Amino acid sequence: MIKIVFKLIGKGVFLIGFLIFSISALAQDKDFRLIPWPNQLEKGKGEFILKASTSIVPPSIKDKELAELLALRLKSLTGYDLKVANSAAVNNVIRFLADEHIKGGKEAYQLEVTGGNVVIKAAKPEGWFYAMQTLVQLLPANIDQRVANLGVRIPAVKIADAPHFQWRGLMVDVSRNFFSKEVIKRYILQMSKYKMNVLHLHLTDNQGWRIEIKSLPKLTEVGAWRVPRTGYWRNQKAPEAGEKATKGGFYTQDDIRELVAYGQKHFVELVPEIDVPGHSLALIASYPELSCTKGAQQVLAGDPWNASRTNVVCAGNDSVFVFLEKVIDELAGLFPSKFIHIGGDEVSRAYWDKCPVCQQRIKDEHLKSSEELQSYFLKRVSKIVLSKGKQPLGWYENLPGGLPDDMAVMSWKDDKGGILSSNKGQQVVMTPAAYTYLDFYQGDQYLENAIFSVNRLSTTFQFNPIPKGIKEENVMGGQGSLWTEQVPNERKLQAMTWPRAFALSETLWSGPAKRSWSNFIDRVESHLPVLDKDTVNYSRYFYDAIVSGVRGADKTLLINLSTEIEGLKIYYSFDDTDPDPYYPVYAGIPLSIPKGAQNIRVITYRNGVQVGRLMKIPVTELERRTPVK
Template sequence: MKNLFTALLFSFLVYNANAQQSGIPLIPQPSQLTLGNSSLKISGQTTIALPKDKAHQTLVNHFREQLAAVLNTNIKTIVAPLSKNSISFVIKKDFPKDAYQLDVSKKNVVISASEPAGWFYGWQTFMQMLRLKLEEGKAISLTELSIKDEPKFGWRGLMIDVSRHFFSKEVLKRYIDQMAKYKFNVLHLHLTDNQGWRLEIKQLPKLTSVGAWRVPRTGYWSGMPAPAPEEKATYGGYYSQEDIKDLVVYAKQRFVDIVPEIDLPGHSLAFVASYPEISCTKTPQQVLAGDPWNAKRTNVVCVGNDSTYTKIDQIITEIAEIFPSKYIHIGGDEVTRNYWSNCPVCQNRITKEGLKNVDELQSYFVNRVAKMVIAKGKIPIGWYETLEKGLDSNIVQMSWKDEKGAVKSSKEGKKVILTPAFLTYLDFYQGDPYLENAPFTVNRLSNSYKFNPLPAGINVKNVLGGQGSLWTEQVPNERKLQFMTWPRGFTLSENLWSTAPKLSWPDFFNRIEAHLPLLTVDSTNYSSYFYDAIISAKKGQNDEVLLNIDTEIPGLAVYYSFDDTDPDQFYPKYNGQALAIPKGAKNIRVVSYKDAVQKSRIVRLPISELKKRAKL
């Protein structure tokens, strides 16, 4: 971001020590916070002063409604700025984009910014201060302070995969509300995949009449039963273009940009099921329900056929019209290229374009689709893949496997967005793998806090920002969607916004704990698996299994049992030494406490599972 290095250095030098000792656990923490000695009481007598520019009246009314809801009383708006016990909004043209200054004095509150987005972010900080006070059960008396703050990155995103499971417009609106409270500004929607096409394209109606529906299935994603003969495809849904327009307006009011993704040329079974002629095999297909049950499925489009590009151009044309975002994501990852190897049309394209192989054919396809996006006045984004032939330098690279792709692309002059899987993927499980049904691997809360959007060697000027990505194979409903996002979303908010010196993990976790009650007030589900004890096993002498217990959160006491009873604080306490398993024990059960209060669920693991981990 502009002036990033200056801001980082300046904030490090002047960040007031009171910010960490203030008892104001803001997320993300602001660049600078200076405390005073007096205070201001916020109540039903507080007024909101309208800015001179009436164009911003809708935004200020939105602020008024939020404040009224928190105070449970009506709030008046006035036209006298800087009056006593008022909240005023001031334009200061010399402020950086999205930056704000929040001043609370014994007389009033003033939020200054160069544009309304800055007001909005200052308002979120102000509302956090009020809500945190409410949760403490104190009077809403705010300490005199001055906050100067600006974002570290322009892209602070969360991605939702709405293909594997469809989430209604209302669910997305509630998700946007929570995003906005923590200064996220991009909602990336993965709209298409093998399991469903979620966007109305009027020129291609089968995409939603066929591609948006699959046979209903419930349970673990892997090994899902194949459709029975004549079974109806009734599970799914899609967004009409009017839905999208409504959603875009809602998000814009909260300064969130919705970025659409159409995943091509792989992950395209829903597209192929709708129009089989775009595939190399041209055989009828069904939209997937779960993991692949048909090895002969065709989930890749034929990239040698010009008619494929005609349909893609129709899709991109309509997307460009209904999404005001300057970005369109075109996918590009995990392509099964063997179809192209066996397709005479694709092989003819290789010869015609002077390409060497199917790997270069993929580069040709991505570049051709990117040109369509650029022709519509948009910027293409693609998942980073290592391809033999270079990609158009205008394609923003979204680095997902690790950080190496972002480093490489940034040095080549390409813009990059970081979402390294092992640090930012929100579908990865948060607790012990034996107890969870999420695929792949673990990304614990403390691990996600380690995410560094500026890894060593990266060209900083080409980094747009980063995001958390939530694939939804095992996320069938809104409560699980929330559970997988929060509180890991707090760590992403901190890492993508804050230019202040990074807090230690224990200090930042104290802030997280302060915000958990706010999620409850908002009826937003969240994971508390970070309180769970973590059990590891190793091989000891004579092939015995030795157990070690750790915690993600400092200051927890762990109690355990081997006798198949549920432990509490009166059971044996783990003392940090390796535990030998008593003869005859079938399970270990552990529970964590903090200040004599149970914090975790009771984790029960079979000894047989631990023997596997010890490789016995």
């Protein structure tokens, strides 16, 4: 999806000491580093000693696989090869129990750690699974072999927990850049550790069609490949004469079945998206007869907004709907999810305005405009989805003909779409770009390939899926959405997701009211070594200084420095040397720029240790950002 650039109101996302009310201080004891924070936590006395002889007792033989999953995770952390069996042992046991009286739904659980045992109670396997994730987080972050030989100490605690929202999602755009099924599996595993439960796959767009449709083989023979290009997304060179399309890939239907099964094992639901009628250049390159122009096209290797490229299917052509029914029929057979996402956003209706077939459709259906034709198209595709036993889901668009009544809506531009749709009785998933778009840059725009806007960790933490005026009972939850125009590999995919997904996990599981920024940051920092151990990349830009300009009384440029988190010292220089703790420290007063200075260099330290990047920002860049009013 091509996004608009958002201004954050009041620019209040960079507050030092950022404050969000917590409930009863959430009892967020520093002995516990849990993400997301549980509903209820009561610290106990003593500790459980996990040993090589500890056994894991599943609730029944049919649930043994779940206990084995816990044993495998504990082995990776401790080296212990724990026995999974119907043990009669009384002490030093991790025991799963079925309890139909647990309140909070199928994902709710109770976890009690005492000196003798660990007891996990839940009504359904989902609850046991999430209790397992909490239990693993209770272990020390780093366990060396010497500690493991003596036993691993887990603090005594009693936890009662359940999620606030049913949809706790992340979206990955696999069209702009393709990621193998192995990468997606690792992504599923990581998100499941933090109780995220929906992976929305954006499978098609202008830059690639990523799923095998057996009845329409050209979609992957042609649509899954483009000419290779490396670097910044915009203004990439067009394909040269005779240049082969070798970059890309797709998931076979067996790959999808494997991913779905892996997701089910980790209680992550995979939701497919086929984006129509716009964002369809890869489809049209495969089957050009489905466009208004019917001319030959090539899969895009860069920025799509070029008038010569037809990326919209013909809404007046009945064969388009026959085609889409074939696609949706095969999708419905592959994905157990009740939802199929049909896109529906950012349609360039200029093609329809010039197309006699589309204009005839407008006349025949008594429509007033091409905008109403977009509504007609979405309603017709929604009926196809419903006929396959699935519920349509789409991006919110403000159309005069309205969105289909049976379509669930993703509110992406802001909160307004979710508010309007929820009050009409539609289910909504909140993913407002300013807070949840994970392709937005996390640090200084000058130092990143910043094509849109900023979304710092503190910004994501402010995400509220229940804005004023929304009908809360129709809010399924929310998600972070990662468009991958500038995400060419797995390491960047990870760094754009973490730690911002921690903030999403916290909000969507614990609820928007139960948040404490300072405590959250402490817990985030305690999880960074865990990510390191799991070889998961992450951004450290929340440690960076924030450099901004302000105009003095005489309109001269002054420089403000700040940080997202408390306790950091900012050192700076104007003389093009690299600052360290022996340089001037920022004292909170805007800095005058010395005559002749061309750059400011800043760095952050905490307790004498460098934590942020050394940043070099040209004065001309700050002049550009700070216009004279």
